[in-house]
Amino acid sequence: MNGMHGRIATQDEARDRRQAPGLGDGEAGSTSGGHVIRQGEIDVSHKVILYLEDITVAFDGFKALNALTLSIDVGELRAIIGPNGAGKTTMMDVITGKTRPDSGRAFLGQTYDLTRMKEPEIARAGIGRKFQKPSVFEQASVLENLWLACAGDKGWLGALRQRLSPGQGERIEQALETVGLAGERDRIAGLLSHGQKQWLEIGMLLIQEPKLLLLDEPVAGLSDEETERTAELLKRLAGERSVVVVEHDMHFVDQLGCKVSVLHQGSVLAEGDLATVQNDPRVIEVYLGR
Numbered sequence: 001m002n003g004m005h006g007r008i009a010t011q012d013e014a015r016d017r018r019q020a021p022g023l024g025d026g027e028a029g030s031t032s033g034g035h036v037i038r039q040g041e042i043d044v045s046h047k048v049i050l051y052l053e054d055i056t057v058a059f060d061g062f063k064a065l066n067a068l069t070l071s072i073d074v075g076e077l078r079a080i081i082g083p084n085g086a087g088k089t090t091m092m093d094v095i096t097g098k099t100r101p102d103s104g105r106a107f108l109g110q111t112y113d114l115t116r117m118k119e120p121e122i123a124r125a126g127i128g129r130k131f132q133k134p135s136v137f138e139q140a141s142v143l144e145n146l147w148l149a150c151a152g153d154k155g156w157l158g159a160l161r162q163r164l165s166p167g168q169g170e171r172i173e174q175a176l177e178t179v180g181l182a183g184e185r186d187r188i189a190g191l192l193s194h195g196q197k198q199w200l201e202i203g204m205l206l207i208q209e210p211k212l213l214l215l216d217e218p219v220a221g222l223s224d225e226e227t228e229r230t231a232e233l234l235k236r237l238a239g240e241r242s243v244v245v246v247e248h249d250m251h252f253v254d255q256l257g258c259k260v261s262v263l264h265q266g267s268v269l270a271e272g273d274l275a276t277v278q279n280d281p282r283v284i285e286v287y288l289g290r
């Protein structure tokens with residue numbers, strides 16, 4: 001499944017492993033810290049799911065990301081805030097392989113070098129991403145959308161041809177329960193509320209069992225009640241997987257009750273709980289100065 005990891009490591013890959021964050025001398029190779037990593041598995045022996053180091057992305061000389069360093073733990077829920085243009089979406093583009101950084105390193109666990117992988121490879125390795133605009137199939141039912149998510153990149157034709165395995169059927173049921181749409185399974189997705197569409201899309205991501213979920217402004221345009229339910233959902237989703245959520249809605253970020261990273265001009269300006277960063281004079285300056 002993971003082409004680049006399904007064979008014996010080249011010297012380059014072996015070097016990458018040595019350079020992976022937290023790997024001490026003598027820990028390189030097919031074992032890490034003394035335990036064997038199976039093919040396709042993410043090595044999180046250092047409890048870090050995502051590690052970005054010194055990432056720089058320039059568009060015509062303008063640095064959208066400027067030596068960005070950020071680390072997300074296994075099972076962590078993290079909120080990313082920051083003014084418009086701070087580089088939040090660009091960061092997600094780098095993590096998912098949509099944008100190649102000009103410099104810096106990006107690792108999923110200890111061994112997956114994201115800067116060398118293509119978008120589908122990264123998705124298969126365990127990173128799921130939700131864009132701001134829901135992209136569910138409006139004419140299909142909730143269940144059909146989840147069914148389609150099972151087909152992955154095989155598309156509609158693949159979905160039509162496939163027969164669901166018992167495991168997939170179970171994952172669909174679980175996803176329906178988790179996102180609170182079990183009662184809407186036969187509803188046409190186009191008739192769902194904006195919030196329900198967002199939850200359906202999160203459910204579709206869950207089908208692929210990602211280890212890291214990236215959500216870009218998931219509560220924009222949602223009602224207060226839907227926003228609250230989304231916060232509850234994300235809190236439940238963390239733990240079993242890591243969740244990184246970009247949001248401008250501070251009330252929502254407060255409800256998440258997690259560590260917050262403030263991005264500004266392409267790097268992390270402050271980190272900590274929401275109250276702490278909101279009282280940081282540098283953060284106040286950045287928000288007031290706009």
Ligand SMILES: Nc1ncnc2c1ncn2[C@@H]1O[C@H](COP(=O)(O)OP(=O)(O)OP(=O)(O)O)[C@@H](O)[C@H]1O
Pocket residue numbers: 059063064082083084085086087088089090091
């Ligand atoms: N493909 C691109 N070409 C040129 N400039 C870009 C490109 N993508 C992003 N930028 C610029 O990089 C900067 C960071 O953009 P980005 O979308 O990452 O910000 P953001 O923090 O997500 O902002 P917002 O909160 O408005 O969504 C902006 O100045 C943007 O104009």
Ligand SMILES: [Mg+2]
Pocket residue numbers: 088089090
């Ligand atoms: Mg953005």
